[in-house]
Amino acid sequence: MESILTIKNLTKKFGYLTAVKDLSFTINKGNVYGILGPNGSGKSTTLGIVLNVVNKTEGSFHWFDGNTSTHDALKKVGAIIERPNFYPYMTAEQNLKLVCKIKGVGLNKIEEKLEVVGLLDRKNHKFSTYSLGMKQRLAIASALLNDPEILILDEPTNGLDPQGIHQIREIIKQIAAKGTTILLASHLLDEVEKVCSHVVVLRKGVKLYSGRVDEMISSHGFFELKCNKETELLAFIENHPSFSNTKTDSGLITAFLKEPLSSEDFNKQLFENGIILTHLVQRKESLEEQFLQLTDNN
Amino acid sequence: MFRLLNLELQKLLLNRTSKVLIFVSFILPFFVILLSSIKINVFGFFTLELGELGVFNFPIIWHLTTFFASQFKFFFAIVVVSMIGNEYSNKTIKQNLIDGLSKKEFILSKFYAIAFFSLISTVLIGLISFCIGMYYSSYDQIDIIFRETNFLLAYFVKLLGFFSLCLFFGMLVKRSAFALAFLFILFISEWIIFGLITWQFDHHVATKIQNFFPLQSMYNLIEQPFQRVAMSKFPEKAELAYDYLVHWYEIAIVLGWTALFVFLSFKLLKKRDL
Structure with a gap:
């Protein structure tokens, strides 16, 4: 598979603090990646290094096949970091023109991309008059100007209201549907769960996991059960x-599996033993639960 | 090169404050020189006409106009430090780099803008001096007209050096107001060091060393012309004589500083985590 970004043994120290420690992973074309980690786990530092704004202490990284310089490679990348940064005194259109000049692409995409993020009618307004949601959407438009091979988003919904969050997510989903590789850093797990196929989990600058979302922990899921004959069921x-263990919480019994078992077979077995359920749900751990398990265990 | 200059011009000219300051720094000296060249009647008491003093004669006019025009460089200095300060406070420097500008290109685009405005300023001053000179000057032989036009070169180098210094201070402290304060501190410390050397050694040595200081070396390019005007009025007073000409080594020193400031700005940016 064609690789877009390769990171090898990357380390970044800020004085005594090690923000990123011996990190290695590869981003391949066409997947949607999430970088997960609590605040201060080194997500933004890692992105800062590959985006040429933070100097690495040790290790290496290269974009695409490794034959282009970082700043030339970045012309084929679209990135938004934490907060949208634009010139407040310029209008949206003027700001995007400046980005086009930096990236060396034509000015003809500006209208199209403003349309995508729904800002076309505000294009002649100054950036300083925009709300945070609009600023963030303008940042996405700016990142899309060069039709990037990879879109990097660092906490894109931070500080937005629910509508803003929804709008940004819809835009991300649209972009992902077109086959653009996306790298999404976030501590909001449901956000990552909704859009990502692969994750890299960081804690205190150390990689805990990298791979497919659904293989993150070896788990067969669990049943949530309710029954009038609770003691017999237990x-x-x-x-x-x-089953490995159970947990009872105000009448809801959670039973964890250690090997695969279908709800159909389980229900049948219970019925044959004279136990009738009033509630049966089979679930896998959500990303949040998996994530907490992973970060707690290590 | 034109891409980088184009980038920087867009950033500057769309900003109302810097647009006004750029306008002032070019138009104000232009008008001051123009106004001083016309006959002014001071409330009917007496008429003031500087032209009659012979200050608009070639070749002294080149010296005079470049000296006065260079006093207005401070306005553009504010533009230079604020163009760095704004990039930091808006965090657009980070965005520029993420969008694919290299750190070298970033510094170069600032330097090209500085060189561009210095050049425009030099051309403007050259033109106005030439016109006023042609109008007032008692001499109109070609060789006298173009003698000492190297003051124009000195003017250009002086602006380039001074703005590069501002660029460096801007990069160093990231905030416009502090950068201007640093400029003032540098000015004072040059005199303090000069004083210390004079006290430890002697005045002659101190002057020699002082000529290598950044601000003093820029000043040396175009020294004050008053003494020269006085000299032309009283040619018999030998103690008035001083060296006002532009020397190649003065230009070399300032160009050296310019290169150093631009290089240090780049090194600083390269080392920094944004």
Whole structure:
């Protein structure tokens, strides 16, 4: 598979603090990647290094096949970091023109991209008059100007209201649907879960996991059960070979599996033993639960 | 090169404050020189006409106009430090780099803008001096007209050096007001060091060393012309004589500083995490 970004043993120290420690991973074309981690885990530093604004301490990275210089490679990349940064005294259109000049692309895409993010009718207004949501959308338009091979988003919904968050997510989904590679850094797990196929999990600058979202922890999921004969149900589960442990919380029993078992078979077994359920749900851990498990265990 | 200059011009000319300051720094000296060249009647008491003093004669006019025009360089200095300060406060420097501008290109685009405005200023001053000179000067032989036009070169180098210094201070402290304060501190410390050397050694050595200081070396390019005007009025007073000409080594020193300031600005940006 064609690689877009390769990071090898990257380390960044700020004085005594090690922000990123011996980090390696590869981003391949066509996937949607998430970088997950609590605040201060080194997500933004890592992105800053590959985007040429933070100097690395050790290690290496290269864009595409490794034959282009970083700043030339960045012309084929679209990136938004934390907050939208534009010249407040210029209008949206003028700001985008400046970006076009830097990236060396024609000015003909400006209208099209403003249309995508729904700012076409405000293009002649000064950037300083924009709301945060609009600023963030303008940043996305700016990142899309060169039809990038990869779009890098660092906390794109930070500080936005629910409508703003929804708008940004819709735009990201549209872009992802067109096959653009996306790298999304976030601490909002449901955000990553909704759009990403692969994740890199960081904590304190150390990589805990990198790979597909659904393979993050080896788990067979769990059942959520309710029953009028609670004690009998608990006794049955305790003696069942497929379950590891249970948890009871205000009448809701959560039973964790250690080997695959379908809800159909389980329900049948219970019925044959005279236990009738009033509630049966089979689930896999959400990304949030997986993430917490992963960060707690290490 | 034109791409980088174009970038910087867009940033500057769309900003109302810097547009006004640029306008002032070019138009004000232009008008002051123009106004001083016309006959002014001071409330009917007496008429003031500088032209009659012979200050608009070739070749002294080149010296005079470049000296006065260079006093207005401070307005554009504000533009230079604020164009760095704004990039930091708006964090657009970070965005520029992310969008694919290299750190070298960033510094170069600032330097090209400085060189561009210095050049325009030099051309404007050259033109106005030539016109006023042609109108007032008692001499109109070609060789006298174009003698000492090297003051124009000195003017250009002086602006280039001074604005490069501002660029460096802007990069160093990231904030426009502080950068201007640094400029003032440098000015004072040059005199303090000069004083210390005079006290430790002697005046002669101190002057020699002082000629290598950044601000003093820029001043040396175009020295004050008053003494020269006085000299032309009283040619018998030998103690008035001083060296007012533009020397190649003066230009070399300032160009050296210019190169150093631009290089240091680049090194500073390169080392910095944004």
